[in-house]
Amino acid sequence: MEEIIIRKMRPDDLEQVHDLEVVCHPTPWSVTSFRFELENRDAILKVAVSEGRVIGYVCVRTILDVTHLLNIAVLPGARREGVGGMLLRNVLDELKRLKPGICLTLEVREANAAARRLYEKFGFRATGRRKRYYQEPEDDAILMERRGDPPGRPYG
Ligand SMILES: CC(C)(COP(=O)(O)OP(=O)(O)OC[C@H]1O[C@@H](n2cnc3c(N)ncnc32)[C@H](O)[C@@H]1OP(=O)(O)O)[C@@H](O)C(=O)NCCC(=O)NCCS
Numbered sequence: 001m002e003e004i005i006i007r008k009m010r011p012d013d014l015e016q017v018h019d020l021e022v023v024c025h026p027t028p029w030s031v032t033s034f035r036f037e038l039e040n041r042d043a044i045l046k047v048a049v050s051e052g053r054v055i056g057y058v059c060v061r062t063i064l065d066v067t068h069l070l071n072i073a074v075l076p077g078a079r080r081e082g083v084g085g086m087l088l089r090n091v092l093d094e095l096k097r098l099k100p101g102i103c104l105t106l107e108v109r110e111a112n113a114a115a116r117r118l119y120e121k122f123g124f125r126a127t128g129r130r131k132r133y134y135q136e137p138e139d140d141a142i143l144m145e146r147r148g149d150p151p152g153r154p155y156g
Helices: 011-024 031-038 083-098 113-121
Strands: 004-008 043-050 053-063 066-074 103-109 125-134 139-146
Touching: 004 083, 011 031, 011 053, 011 066, 031 043, 031 053, 043 083, 053 083, 066 083, 066 113, 083 113, 103 113, 103 125, 113 139
Parallel strands: 066 103
Antiparallel strands: 004 043, 043 053, 053 066, 103 139, 125 139
16 A cells, blocks of 8 residues: 555645545444534544545544544445554544543444454543444444553553
């Protein structure tokens, strides 16, 4: 694969990001939802870019003393090549610098084995379940949490 750059998402990425979102999620975010997060100073949004094209993105937002992983996706044709991991690592590095020790949480479909494995690889652990949280198709949400990084600890 060509060189992949991880950088901050910009307003002019929104069209490509949304095109990718529609392909990656059964109930996609709107462009307005991405713009809302982009304008929120407590959110961090990154894109993975290859040959000038957005092939992945991640969005987290901190509310009080917890950071929520709200969205992550990689273009189907670019999966299993480390892009999701690069995005997650980049955000974790930034959080470690800006908010040392902060706890991260997320919800993931029980059936989403790829995402659950990715999160486990980066130190998230299942802490609970919300029955029938998702529709289209119906699925339980698995709640996952990652405790803040002690200094110097590698991510896995
Ligand atoms: C989840 C997702 C972002 C992973 O992106 P990716 O670029 O393929 O991830 P990586 O290549 O960095 O994989 C990192 C690790 O995740 C796990 N993983 C990723 N895809 C997997 C799969 N299909 N099956 C099992 N494990 C998988 C593996 O542990 C992998 O490490 P390894 O390759 O050393 O075994 C991608 O599958 C995706 O966009 N899915 C659709 C959107 C989505 O479900 N987002 C999450 C919503 S909560």
